[in-house]
Amino acid sequence: MKPKVKFSVALLYLLPVVIFYSFIFVLPLILVFLQSFDLYSLGAMKPPQFTLKYYLEFFDLKGPYLESLWFSFWNSALATIIISVISFFLAIFFYFINFKGKSFISATYKIPLFIPYLISAFAWWNLLSPGGYVQRLLSVTGIVNPNTLLVNDPNGIGIIVANVWMNFPYMVLLLVGTLKMIDPTLIEASRTLGSTFWKSVFKIVLPLSMPGFLAGSILSFIGMFGAFSVAFILGASWPQYMSISIYNDVTQFSLYGIASVQSVVYMISAILITYFYTKIISKIQGERK
Amino acid sequence: MKGKVVIFVVLIALLVSLTVLADTSTTGLTGPQGPIPSWDTVVQMAKQEGSVSWYAYGAEYDKLYFDSLIPKFEKQYGIKVNFIFGDWYAFLQKLLAEQKAGQTVGDMDLVFTWSIPFNDAWNSGVVWKYPWSYVIPNARNIVDPYLLQYTDMIPTNGAFVPFIWWQVAFLYNKQMVKNPPQSWDDLMAWVKANPGKFTYCDPNAGGSGHTFLITLSEWLYGYDNYYDSMGLPYNKALGSELWNTVGPKGYSLWGYLKELQKYMYQPGFYPAGNSAAISLFSKGVVWLEPQWLDVTASWVKQGLLDPNIVGLYIPKPTMDAGGMDGLFIPYNAPHKYAAMVLANYLLSNEVQTGIVLDRGGAFPVVTGVMDKPDVIKAMQTQPYWVPFNSITNPLWLRSGLYMDELMKDWTQIIAKSQ
Amino acid sequence: MKRVSTLIVSIAIVLIIFFPVFVIFEWAFSTIWYGTSLFPTQLGFRSFIQVIQGGLGKSLILSFTIAPLVVLFSAIISIPAAYIIGTKDIKSKKLIENLFLIPLIVPPIVSGIGILSIYTQLGLIGNYMAIVLVHMIGATPYMFRSVEASFESIDPSIEEAARVLGATRLRTILRIYLPLVTPGLLSGSVFAFSWSLNEFLLTLLLGLPNIVTLPVFLYRYVGGYYISPGPASAISVFLIVPSLFIVYLMEKYIKSEYVAGAGIKG
Numbered sequence: 001m002k003p004k005v006k007f008s009v010a011l012l013y014l015l016p017v018v019i020f021y022s023f024i025f026v027l028p029l030i031l032v033f034l035q036s037f038d039l040y041s042l043g044a045m046k047p048p049q050f051t052l053k054y055y056l057e058f059f060d061l062k063g064p065y066l067e068s069l070w071f072s073f074w075n076s077a078l079a080t081i082i083i084s085v086i087s088f089f090l091a092i093f094f095y096f097i098n099f100k101g102k103s104f105i106s107a108t109y110k111i112p113l114f115i116p117y118l119i120s121a122f123a124w125w126n127l128l129s130p131g132g133y134v135q136r137l138l139s140v141t142g143i144v145n146p147n148t149l150l151v152n153d154p155n156g157i158g159i160i161v162a163n164v165w166m167n168f169p170y171m172v173l174l175l176v177g178t179l180k181m182i183d184p185t186l187i188e189a190s191r192t193l194g195s196t197f198w199k200s201v202f203k204i205v206l207p208l209s210m211p212g213f214l215a216g217s218i219l220s221f222i223g224m225f226g227a228f229s230v231a232f233i234l235g236a237s238w239p240q241y242m243s244i245s246i247y248n249d250v251t252q253f254s255l256y257g258i259a260s261v262q263s264v265v266y267m268i269s270a271i272l273i274t275y276f277y278t279k280i281i282s283k284i285q286g287e288r289k
Numbered sequence: 290m291k292g293k294v295v296i297f298v299v300l301i302a303l304l305v306s307l308t309v310l311a312d313t314s315t316t317g318l319t320g321p322q323g324p325i326p327s328w329d330t331v332v333q334m335a336k337q338e339g340s341v342s343w344y345a346y347g348a349e350y351d352k353l354y355f356d357s358l359i360p361k362f363e364k365q366y367g368i369k370v371n372f373i374f375g376d377w378y379a380f381l382q383k384l385l386a387e388q389k390a391g392q393t394v395g396d397m398d399l400v401f402t403w404s405i406p407f408n409d410a411w412n413s414g415v416v417w418k419y420p421w422s423y424v425i426p427n428a429r430n431i432v433d434p435y436l437l438q439y440t441d442m443i444p445t446n447g448a449f450v451p452f453i454w455w456q457v458a459f460l461y462n463k464q465m466v467k468n469p470p471q472s473w474d475d476l477m478a479w480v481k482a483n484p485g486k487f488t489y490c491d492p493n494a495g496g497s498g499h500t501f502l503i504t505l506s507e508w509l510y511g512y513d514n515y516y517d518s519m520g521l522p523y524n525k526a527l528g529s530e531l532w533n534t535v536g537p538k539g540y541s542l543w544g545y546l547k548e549l550q551k552y553m554y555q556p557g558f559y560p561a562g563n564s565a566a567i568s569l570f571s572k573g574v575v576w577l578e579p580q581w582l583d584v585t586a587s588w589v590k591q592g593l594l595d596p597n598i599v600g601l602y603i604p605k606p607t608m609d610a611g612g613m614d615g616l617f618i619p620y621n622a623p624h625k626y627a628a629m630v631l632a633n634y635l636l637s638n639e640v641q642t643g644i645v646l647d648r649g650g651a652f653p654v655v656t657g658v659m660d661k662p663d664v665i666k667a668m669q670t671q672p673y674w675v676p677f678n679s680i681t682n683p684l685w686l687r688s689g690l691y692m693d694e695l696m697k698d699w700t701q702i703i704a705k706s707q
Numbered sequence: 708m709k710r711v712s713t714l715i716v717s718i719a720i721v722l723i724i725f726f727p728v729f730v731i732f733e734w735a736f737s738t739i740w741y742g743t744s745l746f747p748t749q750l751g752f753r754s755f756i757q758v759i760q761g762g763l764g765k766s767l768i769l770s771f772t773i774a775p776l777v778v779l780f781s782a783i784i785s786i787p788a789a790y791i792i793g794t795k796d797i798k799s800k801k802l803i804e805n806l807f808l809i810p811l812i813v814p815p816i817v818s819g820i821g822i823l824s825i826y827t828q829l830g831l832i833g834n835y836m837a838i839v840l841v842h843m844i845g846a847t848p849y850m851f852r853s854v855e856a857s858f859e860s861i862d863p864s865i866e867e868a869a870r871v872l873g874a875t876r877l878r879t880i881l882r883i884y885l886p887l888v889t890p891g892l893l894s895g896s897v898f899a900f901s902w903s904l905n906e907f908l909l910t911l912l913l914g915l916p917n918i919v920t921l922p923v924f925l926y927r928y929v930g931g932y933y934i935s936p937g938p939a940s941a942i943s944v945f946l947i948v949p950s951l952f953i954v955y956l957m958e959k960y961i962k963s964e965y966v967a968g969a970g971i972k973g
Contacts, residue, residue: 002863005795013791016784028821042824105717107958114950116905119943122929123727131572226814228908237491243816251378263817270812375916386827564934571742592739
């Protein structure tokens with residue numbers, strides 16, 4: 001039994017971390033928040049004056065910002081779904097099957113985890129650009145129209161491909177870990193009762209591994225949602241990921257007002273998505289019990 | 290109770306830091322004021338200052354060339370150079386922040402940038418306004434004295450000195466194209482006859498795109514008429530109005546671009562920068578595009594572009610010259626004399642010749658270089674040059690401010706119209 | 708049937724993983740490769756020479772000195788927090804644990820533009836220690852979670868016993884707990900180190916022009932107005948080769964659970 005401790009006592013031990021994050025993280029966020037109302041200027045000196053004009057600009061239905069936010073969302077979500085499907089089957093593969101050379105394969109699939117995102121993105125930019133190996137392969141085999149753009153394209157195909165390649169190892173690892181926690185006798189029992197391998201997988205393994213798997217996938221999704229380097233290398237002029245839009249507004253056009261609003265909305269979206277997603281998961285888990 | 294006190298203290302600390310951010314101050318101010326000093330005085334003062342910080346931007350080949358200049362300058366003058374290579378935007382932001390913090394002594398002595406950020410800097414008051422271009426002797430060799438007063442038609446009042454003449458031309462595939470469009474008048478017809486073979490890059494991502502855009506607009510409305518009707522100084526409303534009006538060539542600017550788009554490579558797709566555009570060219574996918582001479586030079590030197598397919602020319606009447614990006618001295622530079630001495634060195638015949646021969650693909654901004662025999666020979670043998678007189682006769686310039694407006698409007702009107 | 712499908716899947720994995728790596732190596736060693744040909748027509752070391760002359764050494768030093776500092780400092784601030792949260796029963800434990808995730812959820816650009824303003828005013832742009840602090844933002848949550856997990860797994864009666872025997876709390880932490888949480892510290896250090904090495908956006912915004920870490924150095928060749936695939940690939944090779952070693956070594960010697968979570972490098 002762990003001894004109970006009052007929060008106020010605990011605070012003393014949390015102080016270094018709290019002080020650190022207050023200045024390096026919370027303070028900047030406060031400034032960004034204030035700038036979104038023009039109450040503080042991130043750029044050149046300006047007298048503060050409260051305005052909602054940047055927010056109005058952001059929420060303009062005909063404007064680019066909502067579109068950008070939506071693009072960041074659905075593009076990352078689609079990548080997450082693809083990753084989930086691939087990772088699930090790969091995790092089953094690694095969990096159930098043993099073969100010679102397994103440890104080599106097991107190490108190989110983890111390689112993308114150790115390659116910086118910028119490099120992976122650049123490699124895929126090479127492969128998917130017109131004339132790149134993958135692009136040539138896909139058009140020669142007729143899978144893809146030779147004229148279809150696979151990178152810097154309006155659908156973010158290149159972004160999805162690179163994101164999948166970079167993130168599926170993490171999900172596989174997560175899933176294998178969750179699978180290890182399932183009681184193997186359950187699967188055995190199901191097989192004895194006459195179910196085929198795959199039926200057992202879908203009826204038993206999938207539901208049981210869901211919670212842990214969903215909890216992990218949210219971090220993966222949020223990582224892609226807020227990421228910069230992949231969209232930077234593989235994205236088109238339009239539509240843009242919100243991170244790119246903010247970066248350009250700040251570094252090219254010095255439009256700090258609208259950049260701050262985008263930042264605030266971006267941050268709140270990420271937090272809300274995470275919050276509701278986890279709530280839904282615990283609800284599902286609760287109902288199951 | 291203890292916990293609440295701690296939270297309170299942290300909050301107070303945060304609030305206090307918010308105010309601290311608004312206040313810093315230091316002392317110091319250098320540089321000549323009043324009448325123009327003699328050059329000997331300047332050099333003497335510079336040597337006393339002892340060091341200079343030069344902030345420059347560019348591509349990898351520019352960095353390599355600039356790196357090679359540093360030891361030569363240090364040897365000649367005994368003044369140490371702190372060379373920082375980065376991007377022009379970060380430099381501007383640094384200056385603005387120093388100004389906001391009330392710093393009268395900064396880190397940057399000489400800054401290499403281009404017209405639009407210079408204009409931003411000037412309007413924000415971070416440029417040292419003394420007309421120092423009239424102090425340095427080598428500035429008297431500038432190809433056109435007008436360039437000491439204006440950059441991309443933005444007034445500089447002698448506080449900005451051009452350094453490198455970067456040039457955009459039409460790049461065409463010599464093997465596949467026997468008859469490139471000789472003049473701007475022929476461009477639309479050529480693109481229609483060769484669908485999918487022309488492109489220009491996103492003007493906000495690459496200079497070849499925005500130089501193409503401004504030259505196109507000047508051709509559509511007539512160069513002299515353009516600036517007569519647009520009016521200088523810059524008038525934002527006039528720009529938007531004009532570009533929707535049909536001009537003497539039968540198109541409005543946006544009408545022309547929308548028509549052109551239908552026959553371009555992957556209509557609606559714009560390469561995300563100079564490199565992306567030349568990459569398509571190197572693959573033989575695109576046969577004609579506006580492109581920088583220096584980018585072409587880099588790609589040939591790196592073995593990425595087959596020199597046998599490289600054809601460069603200036604369509605008639607001309608392509609806007611430049612940008613002639615250049616140097617200014619910040620208001621709070623601690624070594625203004627040394628900055629002037631360095632700037633003078635960068636305008637020397639030796640350095641400017643090196644821009645042509647060593648760096649390649651860029652023109653000098655001073656006279657006395659283009660007629661040197663090794664320069665003439667280089668321009669005849671290397672594939673990444675155009676005849677100099679095709680740019681100077683007539684000489685058209687970009688208007689930085691209208692170009693900036695064009696870039697913003699282009700995103701709204703062309704890019705998003707998919 | 709199982710044999711065949713196992714073989715197909717294995718081959719597929721190897722191909723999919725190594726294809727991009729192969730292309731990078733191709734570019735790194737090519738000296739002439741026109742866009743029209745399928746393979747380079749001439750090979751050489753020019754790209755490597757170019758990046759070495761361009762300052763690769765300095766970037767390597769910067770990246771590999773900043774990362775250990777990030778590990779050290781995030782460990783220092785995480786250990787007390789992990790101790791109190793992991794070994795004691797506190798009402799708002801879940802809340803605190805969730806709070807530690809927020810730096811990983813908020814997109815880096817958001818805090819980045821705020822920090823940009825603060826640092827410019829304090830004159831910290833391009834400051835070495837200032838960058839270390841910024842890397843700690845994303846590294847600390849990983850360090851904290853790993854170390855806390857270790858503290859969690861320790862039997863609380865150990866501390867009780869130490870107290871009974873007269874040890875102060877500090878002594879207990881240093882002499883008894885630290886050795887016991889070494890696994891957590893180790894894996895936390897791996898994540899923190901990896902995070903720092905790969906951190907790009909904040910270093911790009913706040914470190915230029917002085918602090919050119921490896922990712923920022925690489926960015927000079929792939930981002931912005933100019934793309935130089937040769938040098939970019941040469942730099943990548945420098946990073947990929949050690950990574951390959953680490954991956955295969957880890958598979959042999961360390962449990963894969965420690966590797967999970969080394970992602971999200973944005």
